Amino acid sequence: MYRSLLDRGHDEFEENKSRFIGYAAPCQSEDEALSFIEEIKKKHSDARHNCYAYIIGENMGIQRYSDDKEPQGSAGMPILDAMKKEELVNACIVVTRYFGGVLLGKAGLYRAYSRGAQVGIKAAKIVIIKYFYHLKLSYDYSLHGTLSYYINTEKIYVKKESFTDKVNIEVFIEEENYDKFIENLNDITSANYTLPMKEKVLLKTLDGKIVE
Template identity: 45%
Template sequence: MSSFPDTIAGEVTGELVIKKSRFITHARHVESVDEADAFIAEIRTRFWDARHNCTALIVGQTADAQRSNDDGEPSGTAGIPMLEVLRHRNVTDLCVVVTRYFGGILLGAGGLVRAYSSAVSETLDTATLVHRRLLNTYEIHTFHNESGRIEYFLRDWLAHHEGAWGEPVYTHRVTFSVSIPPEHEAELGAQLAAFTSGAGILDFVGSAVVDMPA
C-alpha cells in the first residue's frame, strides 16, 4: 500500500485539569504553515488571558515542515512533547494549541511533559482520522447495454480493495472512472477482462494522493 502520513478532519477540542491547572487543547486540520499560524493567532486572541498557549504543528504531504513553541513554559516541557505525540501518530497537516490556565500548583518538568502530551493525545483520540493513499486513476469504456452489470462489478470490487469511485460520463458510450492503489492494477485488470470476456480494459489517466476515511 502506497501511503502517506494521516491527517484529521476538521477540528477537535479537549480539556484536562491537573492539580488545578486547566489544559485546553484545540487541534485543527490545516493545509499550510500560514494557515497554521493563523489558527495559532486565533487561539491566542481568544485565550489572551491564559498564561501559556503552547503549539506544535506538522505540515506537508510528507510531514516536511515541523515546529513547536513552549510559549514561556520551561524549555522542552510543552511544545516538543506535543510535537512528539504528532510524530508518534504519524500525522501531518495538523496544528495543535494547548492553552494553560495556571492553577497555582507547580507541576515540575516531568509533570508538564506528561500534562501537555496527555492533553494532545487524549484530544486526538476523539478526532476523525483520514488516511492518505497514492491512487492510480483508470477509465473503463463500455456500451450502454453493458454498463449496469459492469458498474455493479466495479463498485463491488472497489469496496473490497480500498478504491474510490468517480462520476460516470454518459455520451454515445459510458465511461467509468476508478481510483485504486497501484499494486492492485494487475488484479483488477485481470478480473475485469475475465468478467467482460476481454472487452473491459483499464485506461490509465494519472496518479494522485487521495484522502480516504479511516
C-alpha cells in the same frame, strides 16, 4: 501515503485545577500552521500559555514547537512527541493552559501537555492520505451485472453511475491496485470498454473508507 488529520477538533480536561484545551488542525503549509496558532492565541489571549507544535511535509521536513514561557522542554516537546508517535504530518496542535494556581512540576507538565495533544488529535480524527486513480469507465449493458459483482466484491469505491446508451461509472482505485484492476477488467470484458478519464489524486481515508 501519510497520516494527517481529517478536520479541526478540540477537547479539554482539568489537571490539578489547571484547564488544558487541546486544539488540532490539518495544515498544508507553515504559513497555514502559523495562522492557526495565531487564531488560537487570539481566542485565548487571557490564558497563561498557548503552547504548540507542528509538522509540515510528508518527510517531516519542517518541525517546530514552542513552550510559550513554560519550563524548557515541558510543553512544546511533548506535543511534538505526541504527533510523532502518531506519525502525523501536515498538522498543527495548540494546547492552551489556564493556570489554576497549582504548580505541576516539569514531569507533570510534560504529561499534561502530552494529554492535551492526544485529546486534540482524537477530536480531529486521524486519516491516512494516499494516492488513488480516479477513473471513468464506459461499457455495454451486457457487462454490467458481471462488472458490478466484481466491483462490489473488491470493495472498489464507486463515486457516480449514469446510464445512457452505455453504462458509465466513476471509480477510485488505490494506486497499488491499479495494474491488477486493469488486468481483471480486461479479462472480464475482453477489453470491451473505454476509459475516457484517468486521473491520479490524493484522498483521505478513514477506517478504510474514502472521505471526500
